[in-house]
Every structure is written in structure tokens, then in C-alpha cells.
Amino acid sequence: MANETTTDVIKVMRLLRDRRNVLISGAPGTGKSRLLANVAKAFETSSFVDQAAAGPVHVPGAAVAIPEQVPGDMQAELQDVLPAPARTNRQVFRTTFHQNSKYREFVSGLVPVTTPGETGFRVMPGTLYRASEHAKAEEGASLLVIDEINRGPAVQVFGGSIVAIEPDKRLADDNGVRPLTQFFEIVDPDTGNVVEYALPEHLYILAAMNQADTSVEPLDVAFLRRWANFRLQPAESVLTEFFGLGSPAGEIPEQANAASDVYRAAVRAWQAINDRVRLGRGAEFQIGHGIFLIGGGAPPQDLDDAKQFVAEAWSYVQAHVDEVFFGDIRGIAAVLNVIGGPNNHLYLLEETTFADEPRLDLTGPNEVTADNIYPLLRAVIG
């Protein structure tokens, strides 16, 4: 059966094929990095290789005819949307933007010579340049993956190349110049001269960002409109499948009798938290399903182990709520369903005074543990 990730890979591939530049955005924990990795793998190998082959399976036409891992479902769909399907020399280039990312590292520029005994400068070919040169080669196709694109000064890093990334501003399939091809100046890594440069047809750029990151500046509109957007949302279906629940609906008993009771409560409480965060701060500030998937293993089926598993995952929820509503005690209390919630809630919001000024005080357990996680989840659900 095609899973959600596979379907998303197909959608992103189609956008890459049609629009060349795709920006994945979503709340933390919604699977951006996983999607980047899966798209990169599928781009490079032209296939989904996500299932271990039990017995020998023959894949007609593949370089490895009887592989240890076989193409997953939706292989035909992938071939339909694969960018540059006829090009066989496919390579992925990766970079992550940060506050100190520079144009010279991304496009090209002067850097000191570090060879012992030598002094001077050399021209460094940046990630975009190297990906572009690869895509210009015969049979070449490049996917440039930029993670955390809004954590760096993206507009400065792209410099003059920003207009040239647009699909209709690229070179033709044979690297010939089109009427709208956009050239920009770079320092040529081969000669050190300033030359005009344009980007090839089969350079695809896939970036990801978390809009809720409060520590970075938002990207400007002129930059954003050059990207096709793909938004990831927190997905309840991923969790119900992961926990084997079928549906998160159903009674949440006062006492957990089985691991499934704990997992059902966890999914419902996580949904309730996201519903309130969306109202209080906005959809981009929700927390994704990925917090329960950290570690990669299957969820334990023993009741006590399940409580421990969820308690550890819930610490990410708690930290996220504290960060998003930093300094807003009432907001934190509202998200945790303390305001108007059940009387036996583990947390208590009290009005008090400090230096004769009114203050709010949210008190409760110092730590979420296997012992208190289940009643906490029930109280958050309300």
C-alpha cells in the first residue's frame, strides 16, 4: 500500500519537474527532512527503494537486476513525474543554510589558499555552481537540496542567481540560450574572471523551511514567489497507523488497561494541543507527528513501556508549547486545557501577586513520567 511519504514524494517530484524550484514548509516534526531524503533518494536512483526483498525479486531494466531492496509501490507513478527521466547521470547536492552562509560558498567566490607554504586566494566553486555544472554535462541532472533555507540570509546567498532559477529563465535542454534566459555575473572558478553565467534546464532545487522558527527573519515575497510551495501538515493518520489504532476515536478509560489506551490518549491529546496552538498562535506553530517517531523503532506493546514511550515523546510537546507561548502563562495553561479543564488536572493556574502586582502562576508536576503521563493526557483532552 502506498504510504503518505510515498505519495508526498510523487507530489514533490511533479512540482520539481514542472516548476524546477520547490519549497517544502511545515511545522516542526511534520517530516520535512524525511521527505527531502526520500525525494533525493528517488531522484538519484529513479526508483523507490523502501522495502527489503524477502526472496529474490527481479527488476527488469535495473542496473542491479535482483536487488536486496525492491522498488516500492507507485513505481510507475514515480516514472510518470520523474524530472529528466532520460538523463542517467543523476546526482544530489546538499547544503544547509545557517546565519553565516555566504554567497561565495553557494555560487562562487574568493577564499584563502590553505595549502602549507602557499599564500593568496583561489576561487571556490559553490554548491549551486557545482550542481549547475553537473546538470550541464551530457546525461547530467542535478537535485540541489537546501535544508533550513530561512535560517540563513537566503536572498544574499542566492545573490544575482535568484532571477535565473526561474524555469523560463534557464538554458535550453542542450544548454543553448533561450529568448528569456537570464544571465548573472559570477567569478569563474576556472579562470578567476568575472563571466556571465546561466543555469541549466535540468538543475532542480528543493528547499525546506520551518516557518515557525522565531529565531530567523521571514523570507521576502520576491524570493518566495520563485518557488512552488509544498506544505506539510501534522498527520494524525501517520500516528494511528504507527500505533496500530485504526482510529483515534473511542473511549479513553479512566485507567489505562493496555498500551493501545495510552497511544489513543496520546494521539487525542496531541490533536487537542495542536487545535489550541492553531487558534492561539497559528497553524505553522503546531507540532508534527514526528515527535512520536523519533528513534525509528516500533512502539512497545507492554503497558508500562508504552507509558514510558509516550512520556518521553510528550517532553517534546511540553518544550514546544513552552517555547511557542514563552512568557504567556495563560496561553500555556489554555493549550494544556488547564483553563476550563477538568478539576483533577495535574496543573493548576492560580492568580497571585508579586510586588503588589497581579501575577499568574502555573503549578504542576516538574517532570512528565510514566506514572503521571496517562492522567495528564486525559486532562489535556478534557
Added chain:
Amino acid sequence: MIDPNLKPANVMRIVFKEIVAGDRRKFEAESNDDPTAGGGARDLRFRPFDKFGPVFSRMFPDVSDKGICRGRLHWVQNGKEHSGDAFFHPPTSARPNEGRLANVDRYLPVNKLPSEGTGTAILMLVQNDDGRVWPEFTTDRSLEKGGWHAQVRDMIVGCLRARRRANVSMVGFVDFETKESFCNGQ
């Protein structure tokens, strides 16, 4: 768009054979050293017949009165499935325990043969559970590099490294349906 016929399928059996320089010339129909003569032999030989005969009769189940097994070989070209007739001949009186896959220059996708210098070339005839037989070429380097199914890799590489006379090339098969296997080395 990918050919919908090219879906992965479970493997039923594989016949594998080392491709030596003489075989390469058969693929090019140039095995005869006499320029005034014809192209020379164009058959790939499988010995002993008492081992390979039953396997080929399962691969090519249309057997004539003369014992010739007839079937089709399938391969991928430009993303499409192609196929051609294939014939496996029984032994002749001159070579009583040797079967022959005939006219390999016409019925094998010889353009997919790994170039010399890329390792020991190996032909695999792969029969899938839908009955179709696919010739696939690889090399020992590719098999050892990784990515291949361990059962298949171990069988072929193990056979390639087995002891045999210097002038004998590797040949063998593995049948996942009957649980039989054979390697001409020890």
C-alpha cells in the same frame, strides 16, 4: 513513462554463465578466425546437459520432437519491453553432454554486455514467476560492490571463486522452485 509490463516479479530460477573472450566474439558473430569463412559458432554452451537440460526445459517449455526447447527472451530497451525467440538445443553426437543456447548474437541484448576491463562479465538468464525469461548482464565487481540480493550474490560469486580447471569458465544455476542448484566448480 515506464512500460507497465516492467513490474518487479519474484524470481523462480537463474542460469548464470561467465562470459569469456570467446563468448564476446560469438555475440559479435566473429568467432571464426578465418576471415573468408562465416561468423563461426554463435552458441553459448552449457555443460553438463543432464544438469542444465531440465532447467532449460522449465524455462523454455515448448520442446520439439528433436528435443529443442523453444521460448522467448525479454529485455528492456529505451524503457520498453522487447522480446525475441530463444532456442536451447540438446547435445550433438560430437559433444554428448553439452546443451547449446543458439544464435546468441540475434536473441540476446548484446549491447548490454559489460565492456572489457569492468570485471568478469556474467550472463544471467532470470525466469520470473510469470514465466518470462530475462537475460541480464553483470560483473563480479558489481555483485561484490553491494546492492544485490544476498542469496543471488553469494551463489554466483561463490561459484565464480570455486575451484575448476583453468580453461573452464563458470556456469551454474539456482532453482528457487525446486530448491536445486548447481555450480561447475568445487
